[in-house]
Amino acid sequence: MLREILAHPGKRLRPLLAFGSGAGAKNIASLIKGAAIVELVHLATLVHDDVLDGADQRHGADTPNRTHGAHAAVLFGDALFAHALVLASEHTSSEICSIVARASRDVCSGEVCQTFSRGNGALSLEDYQRQIRMKTAVLFEAACRVGALLAEHPPEHIKACSEFGLRLGIAYQIYDDLIDLLQDDKKAGKTLGTDAASGKLTLPMILERNRRGGDPAAELRAGKNPREVISSTTWRECFRLLDAEIASAEQALSPIEGSPSPFYLLRLTAFLRAATAKLSAQA
Amino acid sequence: MLREILAHPGKRLRPLLAFGSGAGAKNIASLIKGAAIVELVHLATLVHDDVLDGADQRHGADTPNRTHGAHAAVLFGDALFAHALVLASEHTSSEICSIVARASRDVCSGEVCQTFSRGNGALSLEDYQRQIRMKTAVLFEAACRVGALLAEHPPEHIKACSEFGLRLGIAYQIYDDLIDLLQDDKKAGKTLGTDAASGKLTLPMILERNRRGGDPAAELRAGKNPREVISSTTWRECFRLLDAEIASAEQALSPIEGSPSPFYLLRLTAFLRAATAKLSAQA
Numbered sequence: 001m002l003r004e005i006l007a008h009p010g011k012r013l014r015p016l017l018a019f020g021s022g023a024g025a026k027n028i029a030s031l032i033k034g035a036a037i038v039e040l041v042h043l044a045t046l047v048h049d050d051v052l053d054g055a056d057q058r059h060g061a062d063t064p065n066r067t068h069g070a071h072a073a074v075l076f077g078d079a080l081f082a083h084a085l086v087l088a089s090e091h092t093s094s095e096i097c098s099i100v101a102r103a104s105r106d107v108c109s110g111e112v113c114q115t116f117s118r119g120n121g122a123l124s125l126e127d128y129q130r131q132i133r134m135k136t137a138v139l140f141e142a143a144c145r146v147g148a149l150l151a152e153h154p155p156e157h158i159k160a161c162s163e164f165g166l167r168l169g170i171a172y173q174i175y176d177d178l179i180d181l182l183q184d185d186k187k188a189g190k191t192l193g194t195d196a197a198s199g200k201l202t203l204p205m206i207l208e209r210n211r212r213g214g215d216p217a218a219e220l221r222a223g224k225n226p227r228e229v230i231s232s233t234t235w236r237e238c239f240r241l242l243d244a245e246i247a248s249a250e251q252a253l254s255p256i257e258g259s260p261s262p263f264y265l266l267r268l269t270a271f272l273r274a275a276t277a278k279l280s281a282q283a
Numbered sequence: 284m285l286r287e288i289l290a291h292p293g294k295r296l297r298p299l300l301a302f303g304s305g306a307g308a309k310n311i312a313s314l315i316k317g318a319a320i321v322e323l324v325h326l327a328t329l330v331h332d333d334v335l336d337g338a339d340q341r342h343g344a345d346t347p348n349r350t351h352g353a354h355a356a357v358l359f360g361d362a363l364f365a366h367a368l369v370l371a372s373e374h375t376s377s378e379i380c381s382i383v384a385r386a387s388r389d390v391c392s393g394e395v396c397q398t399f400s401r402g403n404g405a406l407s408l409e410d411y412q413r414q415i416r417m418k419t420a421v422l423f424e425a426a427c428r429v430g431a432l433l434a435e436h437p438p439e440h441i442k443a444c445s446e447f448g449l450r451l452g453i454a455y456q457i458y459d460d461l462i463d464l465l466q467d468d469k470k471a472g473k474t475l476g477t478d479a480a481s482g483k484l485t486l487p488m489i490l491e492r493n494r495r496g497g498d499p500a501a502e503l504r505a506g507k508n509p510r511e512v513i514s515s516t517t518w519r520e521c522f523r524l525l526d527a528e529i530a531s532a533e534q535a536l537s538p539i540e541g542s543p544s545p546f547y548l549l550r551l552t553a554f555l556r557a558a559t560a561k562l563s564a565q566a
Contacts (some may be wrong), residue, residue, distance in 0.1 A: 001395075048361065052354045071335045072398050074357060078331060079391035081361070085368050085384035094372040097380040101368035108362035112284075115355050 001064050001076050005043060008061035013172070013268070014038045017140060018147030020264035021161035025151030033087055034096065034146040040084035041104050042139060045111075047077035053198075096146060103142035110134025119199035121215050125206050129170070132177075137169030148261075160256045164265055167249035168272070174242045175276060177202035181226040182282050196220035203241065208234040227283070235283040239276065246273055284347050284359050288326060291344035296455070296551070297321045300423060301430030303547035304444035308434030316370055317379065317429040323367035324387050325422060328394075330360035336481075379429060386425035393417025402482035404498050408489050412453070415460075420452025431544075443539045447548055450532035451555070457525045458559060460485035464509040465565050479503035486524070491517040510566070518566040522559065529556055 015035035022031040049055070050063040051073045057063060064073040081104065088097045114131050117123050144165030148158040180195045181204055195202050196217050208216040208230050219229045246269050253262045298318035305314040332338070333346040334356045340346065347356040364387065371380045397414050400406050427448030431441040463478045464487055478485050479500050491499040491513045502512045529552050536545045 045361075048357055052357055072395055074331055074335055075391050075395045075398060078328075078361075078364070079388055079395060081364065082384055082388035082391055085380065086388055089377040089381035089384050091377055094374055094377040094380055097368060097377055097384075098372035101365050101372050101380075105362055105365035105369055108358050108365055112355055112358045112362060115358060 001068060001072070002080070004061075004067065005047070005064060008059040010046075010059055012039065014042050014139060014143040016268065017143040017165055017168070017265070018150075020147065020268070021144040021157075021165070021261055022147035022151035022153070023260040023264050024153070025147075027150070030091075031147060031150045033090075034150045035143070037084045037087045037096070037100055038103075038139065038143040038146060040080050040087070041100060041107075044077045044080040044084065045107055047073055047080065049111075051077070095149065099142050099145055099149075103138045106134045106138040107136075110136075110138075114200065117201070121201065121209070121217055123201040123206060125203075125210065128201065128203060128206055132170055132173040133166070136173040136176075137166045140169030140172070141165040144265075153259075153261075157256050157259060157261065160253055161261060161265070163252035164249050167245050167252055168268060171242055171245035171249060171269075171272060174203055174238070174245065175272060175279070178204065178238060178242070178279055178283075181220075181230070182279055193220045193226060204230045204234055204238050207237050232283075235280075239280045239283070242276055243273075246276070284351060284355070285363070287344075287350065288330070288347065291342040293329075293342055295322065297325055297422060297426040299551065300426035300448055300451075300548070301433075303430065303544055303551070304427040304440075304448070305430035305434035305436070306543040306547055307436070308430075310433070313374075313433045314430060316373075317433045318426070320367045320370045320379070320383055321386075321422065321426040321429055323363050323370070324383060324390075327360045327363040327367065328390055330356055330363065332394075334360070378432065382425050382428055382432075386421045389417045389421040390419075393419075393421075397483065400484070404484065404492070404500055406484040406489060408486075408493065411484065411486060411489055415453055415456040416449070419456040419459075420449045423452030423455070424448040427548075436542075436544075440539050440542060440544065443536055444544060444548070446535035447532050450528050450535055451551060454525055454528035454532060454552075454555060457486055457521070457528065458555060458562070461487065461521060461525070461562055461566075464503075464513070465562055476503045476509060487513045487517055487521050490520050515566075518563075522563045522566070525559055526556075529559070 015038065018031065018035035018038060022034070025031045046058065047064055050058060051065045051070045054065070055063055056066040064076050068076070084100060085097060088100045091097075110131050110133070114135060117127065117131070141162050142165070144161040145158060148161040177195065180202065181193060184192050196205065201217055204226070205217045205220065211231065211234055216229050220226060250266060250269050253265060256262065298321065301314065301318035301321060305317070308314045329341065330347055333341055334348045334353050337348070338346055339349040347359050351359070367383060368380060371383045374380075393414050393416070396410075397418060400410065400414070424445050425448070427444040428441060431444040436444075460478065463485065464476060467475050479488065484500055487509070488500045488503065494514065494517055499512050503509060533549060533552050536548060539545065
């Protein structure tokens with residue numbers, strides 16, 4: 001089952017964060033293992049997400065849920081997560097275990113909160129921010145922290161990279177939520193507004209509701225075009241908030257300007273900036 | 284959700300194993316935490332099992348699956364497991380993390396193997412023994428190892444207790460599998476032969492098939508009484524194997540006779556011996 005899902009990888013963002021944060025490491029094998037640990041945790045959450053959403057396809061291939069059934073897929077996700085922690089515990093110190101286990105717990109808690117707030121039209125901006133921080137950003141942060149730690153970088157390097165990961169994670173989740181409302185990607189088999197359809201409130205819906213009242217999420221669920229439901233004022237505000245997160249990610253690296261890490265990590269923000277500009281033109 | 288499931292506990296066998304193996308510990312708080320870690324892992328597997336089996340009741344109360352739905356229950360199980368590892372990583376050394384993560388991975392792998400072998404009438408005795416070892420006995424073993432380690436007992440104590448846990452775990456799972464075919468417990472809401480009904484081959488079915496050929500599991504699935512399907516020769520052989528496991532659990536403690544651990548741990552084998560004798564009278 002592991003071989004099957006590894007044959008169709010995603011973007012491997014979390015390992016990239018670990019490698020960028022750990023640039024200059026002497027023990028490359030240890031850094032690679034750290035990157036693999038974080039990616040395994042991410043894979044475990046994807047396997048479970050696909051069971052819970054009844055998803056048949058991911059990255060253009062059948063999901064374990066589809067191929068082996070929900071029973072085997074839930075257990076497989078559990079085993080993946082446990083294996084990640086086995087690898088983490090191969091370090092003598094429990095620090096890597098602690099980072100990975102804490103981040104995993106936050107990811108699950110964030111997803112539980114999101115599940116319980118499905119269909120809650122009154123979700124506040126603060127709740128949304130807290131949820132995306134827990135379900136996405138803390139694992140980005142953990143990837144950076146693990147990478148920097150395993151490279152034995154000094155505390156200010158670890159701190160700068162971790163903050164970068166956290167900010168990039170928030171930005172990335174906002175971007176992903178905007179994609180769901182703006183990008184009708186036939187190739188990826190994506191349909192517009194799947195978040196709204198599942199009762200999930202995202203940034204544009206929350207900001208639009210706060211601006212004019214009413215229930216924009218319900219309008220989207222009823223099949224209205226996101227470009228009609230969400231005003232141009234709100235789209236601008238969404239992209240402004242997204243840009244601000246990207247900027248604070250970049251800013252977080254200023255204390256370690258001289259090290260090789262920013263060279264790699266700033267490519268990721270540059271990539272997200274370009275993708276954001278493209279998406280913004282479609283709003 | 285945690286408060287709900289803790290309100291209706293099971294037998295707390297794994298914490299008892301940790302406390303017995305750690306008897307004489309100076310740092311009681313640390314031992315209690317170790318016991319809690321192993322129990323949390325066990326609870327996580329129960330929460331997921333109940334989702335996968337669509338079970339509404341456990342220990343006389345509604346399951347999280349029933350109360351909060353499969354979505355929240357899967358994520359809750361994940362969070363429980365992650366929380367167990369967070370607690371484990373609070374020890375400076377990664378040894379506790381390693382034991383807990385390895386045992387958890389084995390439990391999940393054992394369950395995956397069992398899932399894939401459902402409906403396989405040709406399952407060998409060796410496969411069965413491997414499966415019950417992984418899905419049950421390794422966590423019993425881990426409970427004992429964690430307890431003995433946290434009490435800072437010497438290596439021969441840790442080894443003796445771990446072996447005791449492993450043997451008791453195998454015995455306990457055989458006992459549990461016999462219960463499923465012999466004890467029609469109206470109070471517990473249990474029905475006879477649920478293992479056979481779900482396509483799971485257990486010791487009596489395997490030994491009976493090996494003895495006379497045919498497909499005893501299919502006969503049970505068809506609704507025949509286990510006492511007719513399984514011969515008295517096979518029942519005797521099952522109880523003989525179970526007694527032998529209990530005896531080797533007891534035997535494992537002989538190198539540490541003088542310590543307080545056997546005093547507590549041998550109560551568990553005594554309890555299982557008595558329950559086994561009672562069950563054997565019903566076969």
